[in-house]
Amino acid sequence: MKKVLTTIACILLLTMLPGCWNRRELNTLSIVQAVGIDRTDTGQISVSLQILKPNAIKSSTSEKDVGSKSVWVVTSEGETVFDALRNSSMQTDRKAYFPHNTVYVLSEELAREGIGDELDLLGRDPEFRKLPYVFITKGKAEDIIRSSHEQEKIPGQAIQKMAEISFATSKIPKINFLELLKNLASKTNDSIIPGITLVPDKSEESMKNFVKLEGTAILKKDKMIGWFKGEETRGVLWILGNVKSGILVVPTPNDENKKSGIEVIKANSRIVAERVDGNLEITVNVHADGNLGEHMGHEDLVNPEDFKELEELMASAIEEEIRSAVDKAQEWEVDIFKFGTEVHRQLPKEWPELEKNWREEFPKIKVNIVVDTTLHWAGLMKKSIQPPTKEGGENQ
Amino acid sequence: MVIIITFFPVLDSPPGNQDVWLALLLSIPMHLLLSVPIYLLWKRFPNQSFIEYSQTILGQAGKLVGLLYVLYFLHDVSMFLYRWSAFLTTAIMPETPVLFILIFLLPFCAYAVLKGIEVITRFAELFAPFIFAGIIIIFLLLAKDMDLKVFSPFLEKSFFSILLGALVTALRTSEILIFAMLLPYVTIKKAKEVRSMFLSTYSILAFFWIICVIVVLSTLGLDLPKVLQFSYFDAVRLISIGGFIERIESIHLSMWLISGYLRVALYFFVIVIGLSQVFGLKNYKPLVISILTILIPISLAIQTNITDLNQFLNYHIEPWYNLFFIFIIPVTLLSIAMIRKQGDIKP
Numbered sequence: 001m002k003k004v005l006t007t008i009a010c011i012l013l014l015t016m017l018p019g020c021w022n023r024r025e026l027n028t029l030s031i032v033q034a035v036g037i038d039r040t041d042t043g044q045i046s047v048s049l050q051i052l053k054p055n056a057i058k059s060s061t062s063e064k065d066v067g068s069k070s071v072w073v074v075t076s077e078g079e080t081v082f083d084a085l086r087n088s089s090m091q092t093d094r095k096a097y098f099p100h101n102t103v104y105v106l107s108e109e110l111a112r113e114g115i116g117d118e119l120d121l122l123g124r125d126p127e128f129r130k131l132p133y134v135f136i137t138k139g140k141a142e143d144i145i146r147s148s149h150e151q152e153k154i155p156g157q158a159i160q161k162m163a164e165i166s167f168a169t170s171k172i173p174k175i176n177f178l179e180l181l182k183n184l185a186s187k188t189n190d191s192i193i194p195g196i197t198l199v200p201d202k203s204e205e206s207m208k209n210f211v212k213l214e215g216t217a218i219l220k221k222d223k224m225i226g227w228f229k230g231e232e233t234r235g236v237l238w239i240l241g242n243v244k245s246g247i248l249v250v251p252t253p254n255d256e257n258k259k260s261g262i263e264v265i266k267a268n269s270r271i272v273a274e275r276v277d278g279n280l281e282i283t284v285n286v287h288a289d290g291n292l293g294e295h296m297g298h299e300d301l302v303n304p305e306d307f308k309e310l311e312e313l314m315a316s317a318i319e320e321e322i323r324s325a326v327d328k329a330q331e332w333e334v335d336i337f338k339f340g341t342e343v344h345r346q347l348p349k350e351w352p353e354l355e356k357n358w359r360e361e362f363p364k365i366k367v368n369i370v371v372d373t374t375l376h377w378a379g380l381m382k383k384s385i386q387p388p389t390k391e392g393g394e395n396q
Numbered sequence: 397m398v399i400i401i402t403f404f405p406v407l408d409s410p411p412g413n414q415d416v417w418l419a420l421l422l423s424i425p426m427h428l429l430l431s432v433p434i435y436l437l438w439k440r441f442p443n444q445s446f447i448e449y450s451q452t453i454l455g456q457a458g459k460l461v462g463l464l465y466v467l468y469f470l471h472d473v474s475m476f477l478y479r480w481s482a483f484l485t486t487a488i489m490p491e492t493p494v495l496f497i498l499i500f501l502l503p504f505c506a507y508a509v510l511k512g513i514e515v516i517t518r519f520a521e522l523f524a525p526f527i528f529a530g531i532i533i534i535f536l537l538l539a540k541d542m543d544l545k546v547f548s549p550f551l552e553k554s555f556f557s558i559l560l561g562a563l564v565t566a567l568r569t570s571e572i573l574i575f576a577m578l579l580p581y582v583t584i585k586k587a588k589e590v591r592s593m594f595l596s597t598y599s600i601l602a603f604f605w606i607i608c609v610i611v612v613l614s615t616l617g618l619d620l621p622k623v624l625q626f627s628y629f630d631a632v633r634l635i636s637i638g639g640f641i642e643r644i645e646s647i648h649l650s651m652w653l654i655s656g657y658l659r660v661a662l663y664f665f666v667i668v669i670g671l672s673q674v675f676g677l678k679n680y681k682p683l684v685i686s687i688l689t690i691l692i693p694i695s696l697a698i699q700t701n702i703t704d705l706n707q708f709l710n711y712h713i714e715p716w717y718n719l720f721f722i723f724i725i726p727v728t729l730l731s732i733a734m735i736r737k738q739g740d741i742k743p
Contacts, residue, residue: 099643126487131636178616178634185619345545 026054029097033071034156035132036105036141037118040077045118047084048075048145049096050156070153073146081121098127102160104134104177105141105196108217108224116184116222123181130178133163135196136217136224144196147211155211162213163194170237170246170264171230172213184222188340188358191219192236195227220334228325235325238286238318239337241269248290250313252297253306261294262314262375273343280354280361282339283368284322290314292378298386307375315371322369330363339365416613417547419561420606426566427598433726434576435594440733446576446726447673453733461725462674465573466667468721472570473663474695475708477501480656481695482705487629488649494699498692505661506688509668510681513581516661523654528604530651535607537635537644542614567715569601572722577666625702664691 036048051072074091078084089095104122106115122128137144145155152158166172172194183191195215201208216233217224228236237243245264252258267288274281292310329336340358344351354361434446441449447465451458481494489497508515579590612627615634621627632648635641668687672680708714 126490129633130630131634178620182617182620185617185623187619 028094030092030094032096032098032101033154034103034105034145034159035098035101036107036145037081037110038107038141039110039113044077044079045081045084046075046077046142047081047088048073048142049085049088050145050154051092051096052100052154069148071155073142075142081118082125085121098125099129101128102132102156103163104132105144105159106134106136106193107141108136108138110141111136111193111217111219111224114222115219115224119177119180119184119222122177130181131176133160133174133176134180134193135159135163135213136193137196137198139198143198143209144211147198147209149210159196159211162211166194166213167244168246169230170234170243173216173233173237173242186341187355188335188344189338190221190334190336192228192233192336193217193219193224218329218332218334218336220332225332225334228328231321232325232328235321235323236329236336238267238288238322239269239271239284239325241267243267243288247293248314248317250310250317252295253309253313255297258297260292260296260310262290262310263293264288264290265376271337271339271342273339273346275347275350276366279366280343280364281366281368282342283370286318286322286369286371288314288318288371288373290373290375292375295378295384298384311373311375314375315373318371318373319369322371326367326369330365330367333359333363335359335362416561417606417609419558420565420602420609422559422562423565423605424595424598424602426562427569427572427601428594430566430723431572431575431594433723433730434572434579435590437726437730437733438576438579438590443580445578445580445669445673446573447670448580449733450729451673453729453736459674461729462670465721466670466674469573469663469667469670470691470694471698473660473667474691474698476656476659476663477695478699478705479709481699482702483626483629483652486702487626495692495696498695501657501660502664502688502692505657505664506684508661509665510684513578513665516658516665519661520658523658527651527655530647531604531607534632534635534644534648535611537637537641538611538615538631540637541634542610543617544610544614546613546618564715565605567718567722570718570722574662574666576726577670664688667691 030049031052031054032049033052034050036050038046038048040046051074053070053072074088076084076088076091078087085096106118110118123130135144144159147155149155149158152161163172163174166174173192175191175193180191180193183189193216194213195217197212197214198209199212201210215230216228216236218226218228234243234246243264244267248262248264249259250262252260267286269287270285272283272285274283292307326337335358339362340355343354347354437446437449441452444452447458447462450461450465454461477498481497484497485492485494508519575594608628612621612631615631616624616627624630629645629648632645633643635644664684664687668680668683671683671687672678677683
C-alpha cells in the first residue's frame, strides 16, 4: 500500500517539475532593442519599438542579403505609455519583451512638457531594466528609431555603443536610466540628457539618414529647458568629474594663428563649498592630466618653458568651458552640477535652510574655478616636422 | 547550534538617511537589550520553552498567553508569506497565482517540520554559507558601481534618531522569540555559550544587513530607494560587468527562496510545538497537517494589496506591535516569576 502511495506521490511530483506558470519561449517574444516615445498632435502617446528579427540576423551573416533589415519598427499610439506599448501587440504577432532593450529616445516636444510621468512605467514595470541609455532628440523619436546604421546590424545597439564611446570627446554625457531616476528623485539636482539627431548620408545613392549624438538637453526637474553645446557639456562633465578623455584645442604658443591639440588622459574634480562673508561660495578644483597630441606650427614646443605655457593654456581652456557651463546653468537656475548634494555634505547644518529655496540660492552662488593641469608626454616626435623657418620662429 | 542561521536580511526598503548603517550597527546592542528578559527567563527555566514556562508562572492564564503567542507566530509567518508572494508576483512572476506558490512551498516545510528540528537546522547549516556567499558576491560584483560618498555627512541628524532607528531595526526581528522557543533544545547548558550565541547571531545579522544597505545606498543613491519597492532587487539588477556578467538576479532570487523556506519551516515548527505545549500534547506531529491546512488559507486571506502591506511594515506599526510580544510580555512574565520566586534562582 505504502509503495503504491509513494509511486503516486512521485508521479504527482513529476508533474510539478516541467516548470513555470507562464513560460514564454523565444519564438513567442518580440525582443525590443530600442524604445522611442513621442507625443502626437492630438495629445496621445506614440511609442516606437525597434524589434529584433532573429532570422534576418542569422541570414545576413552569410553575406547574402546584407541590405535586408534586421530590425522591424512598430509604432503604436495610446493614452498612456503602457497603453501604447500594449497596443503594439495588435500589430505584432508576438508580445514585446523589454529586458534586452538598450536605448530610450524621447522627443524634445515631449521633454519640454516633462518626462516624469512618461518614465514612471519604465521604472515601475519589472520587465524594464534601469541600465539603457536615455537620449532626447530635436525631431521625432520615431525617426531615430527608424534610422539604420551601416556598421551594426541593429541600430539600437549602434546607438548604445555610440554612448559608450562618447568619452572620447567628452562632449556628450553618458546617462543611463538609473542616473536619470536618481536625479529626478533628488529634491535639488537637475538632469542632463544627451541629444541625438539625424544627419543625411552624404553618399549619393541612398536617401538614408544616420544618427549622430549632438548637444545636451538640460532639464529643470523633469522639464527640458534648453540645449548645451559640446564645449558647455564638457564644462559640466569637468565639474562632475566625468571627463575621461577628449581633445582640448589651444592656441600654439609663440604662434597665435595656429592651434595645438591636447589629449586629456585623466581628470578629476573636487568641489569645496564654504561661507565667505556670509555668502555661499563654491570652489571647483579640477585637475587634468594631458599629453600633447597634435602640434600645428613650426615652433619647437618640447622645451620646459613652452610646455609650461601649454599647461596654462590648457588650464584656461578648461576654465573657459566650465565658466560657460556655470554661467548658463545659473542663468537657467538648474543645478546640473550636483552642487546641492555637495553643499549638503559640507555644510550639513545650513542645508535644511538652503534646501527650501535652493532654486533661488543657486544662481547667487559665487563659483570659483581652480584648474590645475599637468602635461606629460608629447608623442613620437621630439620636434615639429617642419624645420623652424625665418618667418615661423625668430628665436631659433 | 545553528539557530544563528535562521536569520537572513529581510530585504525591505531601508529607512532614514545616510546614517542607516550606523543604526544597523547599533541594532546589535539593541537586540541584546531586547533579548535580556528572554535570556533571564531561560536561566530560570532552562528546560522549558517560552510557552511552557509561561504556564508554570501564570498557571491557567499561561495557557492564554501561550495561545496568544501561537497566534502571533501564525500571523507573523503569514505576514512573511505575504511579503514573499508580493515580491514574487510583482517582480518575478506576475501571472502566477499566489496559491500555487504557497502550495509548492508549504507542504515541503511541513515535511521538514515532521522530521523535526534537527532536519531544519541541518538544512540551515548546509545552505547558510551559500546565502552568505551570495550576498558577498553581489557586493563584490557591484563594487565598481558604488559611490561611497553617499555616506557623508556623518551623523547629520541627532544621535537619538539613530538610536530610534536601531531600536526599530531590532524590533523587526521577531526571531528573538524563536530563541525563546528553541533554547530548551540547545544542548549546551552553559550560559556563557548561549550568551556568545546571542551576540554572534546579532552580529552576523547586522553585518549582512549593513552590506545590503551599503549596496543599495551606494548604487542607487539616497533618494531613489525611498521610492522603490524592492530596492535591493533593483540594485542587484544593475550588475553588469564586461557585458557578460549580467542579469544575475536569479542568484539573489534563489538566496531569497532558500532563506524564506528556512524561515517558514522554522516558524511552522514553532507554531506546532507551541500549540502542542499549550494543550499539553506529548507529540506535536499530528498537528502538522492541520496547521498546514490552516496556514495556506490564512496567508491567502490576509493578502489584500501592496499598499496594505506597506502600511503594516512601515515603522509606525510593525515594530511597536512586535515590541509588545518581544519585550513587554516577557518582562511582565519575568517580574512575576521574580516576585513569586519561581524557577532556578542562582546568583
